[in-house]
Amino acid sequence: xxxxxxxxxxxxxxxxxxxxxxxxxxxxxxxxxxxxxxxxxxxxxxxxxxxxxxxxxxxxxxxxxxxxxxxxxxxxxxxxxxxxxxxxxxxxxxxxxxxxxxxxxxxxxxxxxxxxxxxxxxxxxxxxxxxxxxxxxxxxxxxxxxxxxxxxxxxxxxxxxxxxxxxxxxxxxxxxxxxxxxxxxxxxxxxxxxxxxxxxxxxxxxxxxxxxxxxxxxxxxxxxxxxxxxxxxxxxxxxxxxxxxxxxxxxxxxxxxxxxxxxxxxxxxxxxxxxxxxxxxxxxxxxxxxxxxxxxxxxxxxxxxxxxxxxxxxxxxxxxxxxxxxxxxxxxxxxxxxxxxxxxxxxxxxxxxxxxxxxxxxxxxxxxxxxxxxxxxxxxxxxxxxxxxxxxxxxxxxxxxxxxxxxxxxxxxxxxxxxxxxxxxxxxxxxxxxxxxxxxxxxxxxxxxxxxxxxxxxxxxxxxxxx
Amino acid sequence: xxxxxxxxxxxxxxxxxxxxxxxxxxxxxxxxxxxxxxxxxxxxxxxxxxxxxxxxxxxxxxxxxxxxxxxxxxxxxxxxxxxxxxxxxxxxxxxxxxxxxxxxxxxxxxxxxxxxxxxxxxxxxxxxxxxxxxxxxxxxxxxxxxxxxxxxxxxxxxxxxxxxxxxxxxxxxxxxxxxxxxxxxxxxxxxxxxxxxxxxxxxxxxxxxxxxxxxxxxxxxxxxxxxxxxxxxxxxxxxxxxxxxxxxxxxxxxxxxxxxxxxxxxxxxxxxxxxxxxxxxxxxxxxxxxxxxxxxxxxxxxxxxxxxxxxxxxxxxxxxxxxxxxxxxxxxxxxxxxxxxxxxxxxxxxxxxxxxxxxxxxxxxxxxxxxxxxxxxxxxxxxxxxxxxxxxxxxxxxxxxxxxxxxxxxxxxxxxxxxxxxxxxxxxxxxxxxxxxxxxxxxxxxxxxxxxxxxxxxxxxxxxxxx
Numbered sequence: 001x002x003x004x005x006x007x008x009x010x011x012x013x014x015x016x017x018x019x020x021x022x023x024x025x026x027x028x029x030x031x032x033x034x035x036x037x038x039x040x041x042x043x044x045x046x047x048x049x050x051x052x053x054x055x056x057x058x059x060x061x062x063x064x065x066x067x068x069x070x071x072x073x074x075x076x077x078x079x080x081x082x083x084x085x086x087x088x089x090x091x092x093x094x095x096x097x098x099x100x101x102x103x104x105x106x107x108x109x110x111x112x113x114x115x116x117x118x119x120x121x122x123x124x125x126x127x128x129x130x131x132x133x134x135x136x137x138x139x140x141x142x143x144x145x146x147x148x149x150x151x152x153x154x155x156x157x158x159x160x161x162x163x164x165x166x167x168x169x170x171x172x173x174x175x176x177x178x179x180x181x182x183x184x185x186x187x188x189x190x191x192x193x194x195x196x197x198x199x200x201x202x203x204x205x206x207x208x209x210x211x212x213x214x215x216x217x218x219x220x221x222x223x224x225x226x227x228x229x230x231x232x233x234x235x236x237x238x239x240x241x242x243x244x245x246x247x248x249x250x251x252x253x254x255x256x257x258x259x260x261x262x263x264x265x266x267x268x269x270x271x272x273x274x275x276x277x278x279x280x281x282x283x284x285x286x287x288x289x290x291x292x293x294x295x296x297x298x299x300x301x302x303x304x305x306x307x308x309x310x311x312x313x314x315x316x317x318x319x320x321x322x323x324x325x326x327x328x329x330x331x332x333x334x335x336x337x338x339x340x341x342x343x344x345x346x347x348x349x350x351x352x353x354x355x356x357x358x359x360x361x362x363x364x365x366x367x368x369x370x371x372x373x374x375x376x377x378x379x380x381x382x383x384x385x386x387x388x389x390x391x392x393x394x395x396x397x398x399x400x401x402x403x404x405x406x407x408x409x410x411x412x413x414x415x416x417x418x419x420x421x422x423x424x425x426x427x428x429x430x431x432x433x434x435x436x437x438x439x440x441x442x443x444x445x446x447x448x449x450x451x452x453x454x455x456x457x458x459x460x461x462x463x464x465x466x467x
Numbered sequence: 468x469x470x471x472x473x474x475x476x477x478x479x480x481x482x483x484x485x486x487x488x489x490x491x492x493x494x495x496x497x498x499x500x501x502x503x504x505x506x507x508x509x510x511x512x513x514x515x516x517x518x519x520x521x522x523x524x525x526x527x528x529x530x531x532x533x534x535x536x537x538x539x540x541x542x543x544x545x546x547x548x549x550x551x552x553x554x555x556x557x558x559x560x561x562x563x564x565x566x567x568x569x570x571x572x573x574x575x576x577x578x579x580x581x582x583x584x585x586x587x588x589x590x591x592x593x594x595x596x597x598x599x600x601x602x603x604x605x606x607x608x609x610x611x612x613x614x615x616x617x618x619x620x621x622x623x624x625x626x627x628x629x630x631x632x633x634x635x636x637x638x639x640x641x642x643x644x645x646x647x648x649x650x651x652x653x654x655x656x657x658x659x660x661x662x663x664x665x666x667x668x669x670x671x672x673x674x675x676x677x678x679x680x681x682x683x684x685x686x687x688x689x690x691x692x693x694x695x696x697x698x699x700x701x702x703x704x705x706x707x708x709x710x711x712x713x714x715x716x717x718x719x720x721x722x723x724x725x726x727x728x729x730x731x732x733x734x735x736x737x738x739x740x741x742x743x744x745x746x747x748x749x750x751x752x753x754x755x756x757x758x759x760x761x762x763x764x765x766x767x768x769x770x771x772x773x774x775x776x777x778x779x780x781x782x783x784x785x786x787x788x789x790x791x792x793x794x795x796x797x798x799x800x801x802x803x804x805x806x807x808x809x810x811x812x813x814x815x816x817x818x819x820x821x822x823x824x825x826x827x828x829x830x831x832x833x834x835x836x837x838x839x840x841x842x843x844x845x846x847x848x849x850x851x852x853x854x855x856x857x858x859x860x861x862x863x864x865x866x867x868x869x870x871x872x873x874x875x876x877x878x879x880x881x882x883x884x885x886x887x888x889x890x891x892x893x894x895x896x897x898x899x900x901x902x903x904x905x906x907x908x909x910x911x912x913x914x915x916x917x918x919x920x921x922x923x924x925x926x927x928x929x930x931x932x933x934x
Contacts, residue, residue: 002749002778003803003818011716014685030716032683032872050685075872079716112839114872137868140682149684153636157627169620174902175642175668175692175706176654178915179923187643187656188923189668191916192696193907196931199916201642201656208902211912215607216499217616218481218517225642229659239642249478249497249546282469311469336470351470372579397913401604405499405542405581435641435675440660445678446864448645449658449666456646456655456665462929464663 009079009109016052018098022084027103029054029080030111032141033072034121043069047080047103050146055093055102056080068108075114075121075138081107129430133444136435148424148432154269155420156223159243162265166258168219168245173208175201175225180394183330185229187238195461201227204413206330207398209246210370213409214401220246223416232439235429237417239437245367246411252355252369255412256309259357259365267305270423278307283351286310296361305422308358312336315352316383324385329354331380333368334410347383357414364419367412374402476546476576483519485565489551494570496521496547497578499608500539501588510536514547514570517613522560522569523547535575542581542588542605548574596897600911603902615899619887621736623690626710629732633725635686635712640675642668642692647861650797652696654705662928668694671880673797674865676713677837680876681868687713690883699906702896704884706904712834713878719822719836722879723776726824726832734772737890745774750818753777763828772889775825779803782819783850791852796821798847800835801877814850824881831886834879841869 012027034053035046041060046053058069072078082103093099118135119127123144132139139145160170179186179200186200202208204226212220222244230236247254260276267274279297286293293313297306315335316325325347327333335343339350353369371377377399381391391399417429430436437443457463479494501520502513508527513520525536539545549570560566585602586594590611599606606612627637646653646667653667669675671693679687689711697703714721727743734741746764753760753775760780764773782802783792792814794800802810806817820836838844844866848858858866884896897903904910924930 001752002747003805008718030874048683050683077872077874111875112873115870117871135871137678137681138871140679140684146683149638150636153631153638156637157631160624160627164620164624169617170623171616171620171901172692172708174904174910175694176904176908176915177910178913178917179919185659185926186923188919188927189654189656189916191908192652194909194916196918197916198919200919207913211604212607212901214604216515216517216613217607225639227642241639251475280469285468338470393918403582404584404602404605405544406579407497407544408578434638434679437641437643441643441658442661443641443644446645446674448643449656449661449664450645451663451860452646452655452665452667456653458932459652460655461932463932465925465928465930 014051015047015049015054018054018101020100023086025084033074033076036072038070054098056105057102058105075117076110077112079109079111080105136445151424152420152432155266158266162262163221168221170222171212171220173205177202187227187229190460192459203228205244211401213246213248214406218248238441241416243414243416248407248409274305278309280309282312283310294358294361294363298360310356312351313354315350316347329368332370334371365412365414369410372406372408481518482514482516482521485521485568487567490553492551500541500543503539505537521565523572524569525572542584543577544579546576547572603912615891618891619899622733622887625733629729630688635688637689638679638687640672644669654694654696657927659926670695672711678868680713680715681873685715705908708883710881710883715874715876741772745776747776749779750777761825761828761830765827777823779818780821782817783814796835799837801838832879832881836877839873839875
């Protein structure tokens with residue numbers, strides 16, 4: 001037989017959800033002490049949980065209880081048993097959703113005490129970002145962070161349901177995969193079984209999603225973590241989240257329709273209606289008219305949401321650093337058929353079936369119709385200056401896959417962190433990522449990256465070089 | 468202005484969805500050639516897409532088209548324009564959902580050709596697992612794999628919607644985190660910015676989900692990839708997917724109710740009704756009665772689904788190898804209050820607030836009520852033989868977090884791959900993971916882990932030791 005559980009209070013409602021219709025009800029609340037005012041014969045406690053604040057009052061008539069209530073400190077975890085009362089007119093707080101009621105305590109338990117927090121939990125935050133990252137669990141208690149993380153959840157769920165209803169399957173791709181250093185630097189993971197060999201964390205599931213098209217899944221998506229070991233700018237993180245989409249037997253119009261519908265559904269979450277289809281500009285038009293490929297079409301209306309597609313990006317750009325052509329998008333992007341004749345002689349004039357989605361001057365996504373022809377893919381690697389040996393080593397498995405019945409396909413990847421940032425009205429993706437890293441890729445909360453034991457390195461067949 | 472897209476056919480329906488009610492309709496289909504029978508003046512093609520097969524017939528009256536249809540090879544990607552016809556009685560195929568109709572082709576395009584596949588795409592598979600992993604994109608074309616991956620998608624979506632409707636927020640936790648080697652071996656990720664220091668890939672988001680409770684999110688879940696660098700047994704993978712759940716201000720009853728409702732909803736996906744609540748056994752009862760802590764309660768009814776909770780696991784077990792007590796669950800598991808008196812003198816008799824969920828003799832999940840008291844958590848580390856210095860180094864940040872108003876909390880983690888495996892009626896999780904690795908952690912498709920360039924290691928301040 002199981003041991004008996006200690007009898008315990010059960011929550012009846014969240015603090016932040018109490019309204020006039022609860023008046024007269026007996027409630028049990030759990031939460032954190034947000035404010036504490038001891039008026040001598042009366043104690044007021046603002047109790048906070050994920051849904052908001054409510055005022056609790058402990059009356060002088062409650063002798064022992066009042067004593068207990070005086071002991072309470074900020075950020076203590078407490079339980080309250082009490083009755084919901086209507087506040088009288090002059091004590092109502094219209095700035096609080098629960099401001100028309102208060103809870104008259106009949107019992108109170110202190111469930112856990114607290115050291116004095118290193119900063120006050122208040123919006124806007126007053127502590128430095130450094131301190132907030134170190135004590136992220138306290139920073140995340142701020143109502144605006146609770147709201148942002150909830151919005152992030154709702155946005156992901158909304159996207160998942162929208163895409164599923166549109167016939168897409170969410171399919172997981174590996175995190176321990178192959179290093180194919182094109183573009184950004186890979187994070188490597190040493191193999192213990194095969195010493196001296198490495199997995200890489202994916203910069204995106206690009207090849208896997210194309211392979212899923214070759215597998216016949218037809219419509220794939222994934223909300224997925226991606227990794228880039230770059231020197232970080234303000235709006236970048238070493239790990240970030242992407243809405244990754246791929247479809248077979250389609251043209252770019254199909255991608256545009258889908259994403260427009262999806263963004264409209266997402267914006268409804270914050271009560272914003274947008275009109276579709278979105279306007280389009282070719283890369284050339286955008287550069288000529290706005291001098292950028294990420295035009296902000298708000299023109300002063302700061303609170304609106306202005307999307308635009310930018311299409312027909314150049315297939316290549318010239319890298320001075322490397323002295324060779326590099327892909328503007330990635331090496332799997334299809335050129336426009338009508339520009340194929342320029343590929344050998346004027347490659348920089350070749351336009352690609354590539355497109356970006358721009359929202360309020362921020363690039364929130366990019367994609368393309370892919371190459372599904374083996375010979376064209378080989379030509380592309382060749383134009384990028386990759387030797388046949390390099391191609392074989394890095395992309396051999398993919399070229400092999402291109403031999404076995406590849407459907408025409410294309411897709412897009414959207415920056416999920418940026419989308420949530422814009423929805424939340426924040427200026428930085430760090431405000432919508434639960435546990436962000438600093439610009440030098442440190443996690444101040446856990447102290448990672450950290451030292452590891454000598455034995456761990458030894459197991460991997462590695463040693464540190466002299467500094 | 469955008470360049471004009473080449474006019475192209477648009478799919479009207481999936482092959483596998485054609486039924487009698489489509490008779491007379493003009494359709495455009497895309498897919499792979501599953502069978503090809505050339506009868507001279509008549510060609511039959513079984514066209515396959517994600518939803519199934521349909522028979523296409525090319526009649527002798529279609530001169531040029533018949534010639535084209537003769538060129539088609541197995542696994543070619545083709546497009547068909549045609550009319551849906553009712554098959555006459557004697558040519559109906561009752562074993563095929565589309566078997567009452569066929570499509571009479573009016574036009575046909577070969578969109579891509581194919582090398583001869585290394586194995587036939589057929590259920591059950593006839594190739595070795597090794598070959599199937601190398602050509603996973605071909606193996607995934609098997610109808611049973613298409614079904615399994617679709618079921619995996621539906622299961623994840625179902626769980627996400629169930630938990631969201633129950634007030635849970637899906638919150639992403641970091642993949643680049645801190646190495647805390649307790650239990651299995653971590654996968655390490657070298658830092659380039661801080662040479663000689665390492666991130667670790669999470670074995671589970673255990674500490675982060677507890678920190679999210681400290682942050683006040685109250686109800687968290689995540690369907691999340693986890694990593695363990697272990698010598699693999701048949702039913703293990705180096706990366707696997709977990710349904711991770713945590714709640715505040717609850718008892719184990721709340722976890723049980725939630726998970727029972729969730730599993731009932733998941734089993735409805737395959738048309739199975741189960742009765743809740745699930746039976747319970749204490750660890751002691753289970754060992755006494757069945758000689759195992761993973762009892763199979765089907766007793767011969769092989770096709771049924773029999774769940775049981777196993778509760779009150781011992782808090783510790785004795786590790787001969789290490790000559791010390793180790794946690795049976797993990798070091799954050801709360802002991803039963805009534806057994807606390809035994810902690811110093813008879814620790815092996817202390818029972819924990821830990822529970823496993825067992826389905827048909829397979830452990831599909833495990834969890835516990837956690838320790839939310841700093842002093843008890845320190846005592847626990849002490850009993851596990853960790854020095855104060857070790858504790859500080861590995862878990863210092865977490866002990867610090869335990870100082871700042873921790874709610875009572877608990878949770879569970881469920882093995883998502885195993886759940887889908889059981890739903891799909893498969894014997895191995897490799898049949899429900901899109902891109903599995905071998906038991907020596909190789910990806911035969913991409914060839915990872917692979918060699919990396921010397922420069923990449925140099926950037927990380929690492930070199931290989933002599934073999």
